[in-house]
Amino acid sequence: MHVLGLMSGTSADGVDAVLARFDGQPYKPIWALLNHVSLPYPQSLRKRVLDAGQGSKINSSEWLELAESITEVQAEAALACDPHLKSEIVGCHGQTICHRPPRKTNRGASLQLLQAPLLAKLLARPVIYDFRSKDLANGGEGAPLTPLADEALMGRFGGWRAVLNLGGIANITLIPPNKGPERLANVLGWDAGPANSLIDLAVHKLTNGALEFDRDGLIAKSGTPHLPSIENWLKEPFFQRSPPKSTGRETFGLLDLERRFAQMPLLSRENLIATITCFTSSIVVQDLNNIFRTDLIRPVELLVSGGGSRNQAILKDLRMKCKGIRVLTTEEYGIPVQAREALAFALFSWWHTLNYPCPTYSLTGVNRPLVMGIRVNPN
Secondary structure (H helix, E strand, O other), rough: OOEOOOOOOOOOOOEEEEEEEEEEEEEEEEEEEEEEEEEEHHHHHHHHHHHHHOOOOHHHHHHHHHHHHHHHHHHHHHHHHHOOOOOOOOEEEEEEEEOOOOOOOOOOOOEOOOOOHHHHHHHHOOOEEOOOHHHHHHOOOOOHHHHHHHHHHHHOOOOOEEEEEEEEEEEEEEOOOOOHHHHHHOEEEEEEOHHHHHHHHHHHHHOOOOOOOOOOHHHHHOOOHHHHHHHHOOOOHHHOOOOOOOOOOOOHHHHHHHHHHHHOOOHHHHHHHHHHHHHHHHHHHHHHHHHHHHOOOOEEEEEEOHHHHOOOHHHHHHHHHOOOOOOEEEEHHHHOOOOOOHHHHHHHHHHHOOOOOOOOHHOOOOOEOOOOEEOOOOO
């Protein structure tokens, strides 16, 4: 089956689209990536998305217009990726505006902004969307979901394999080996904490809006991180929690960045950005060390994806600190770094058509496998 996958992540920089083909067994698919496209949001739209995610007050008409604009860009990306309309279905994650993990006093919920019926009409294809709500309604975290796709698409090999996505939020996948006593283990995954969300905000703030992100990590590489601040931040409750855990920009956004800036001594722009950047890699390293200490799991390799995989300051720090672990990108396995999540939601949409229940309990803590997503037809 030919499937189109669309993903717009918490970095809110645009839409990644893939056209893929899936056959065979659901959890061991025969697959091929036929095309992929990344379409940036117009600057005005990106600002509206980020403002909405930061809790800016907008009226009902503005919410409607925002949802329409997001949907129209999704359709534009879909047609750019699949101009000959080979796809039979479309899987669309939508744009995350707010993610609220379940806590003792609150049920979990997540808002991905999209007008799915409009998208189905624009593309003349069935659309699968709203992939997180069932998991959350059944007590799960609703995230991360992509570790299931990592295992299905990459498979297992002789040792533990880690996959790190550096989008707005950093999330980690651990895929068990295919032999030995651990071959019976479930895939693991969790949200580690902020990645590009704080880095991009820091760059925008410190350059007075002249830059939106640190291209290739060049600013961070020119600075020196303030390690005492990072050591204190790593002691915060979220970073001490064991999985399952999820988070989003509503936690690690502008207010969080300003709090961290206020806790640091007077530093140069380069050193501030270096500190926020090093914080991301330090979170990942701490999580990998913790999982080794508690479960004796040490991955043989770490495959990095997402926009942050182009940040050479993060990759250099990971290679320096992850002793004995090969640090590569997902492109080593034929998955472009910007295509991984869109490919995952294409796979989830195929699973939806097969009525395949996804075993997310080791990832989100939900109590039973669920068929992810809701289908809407163009007519």
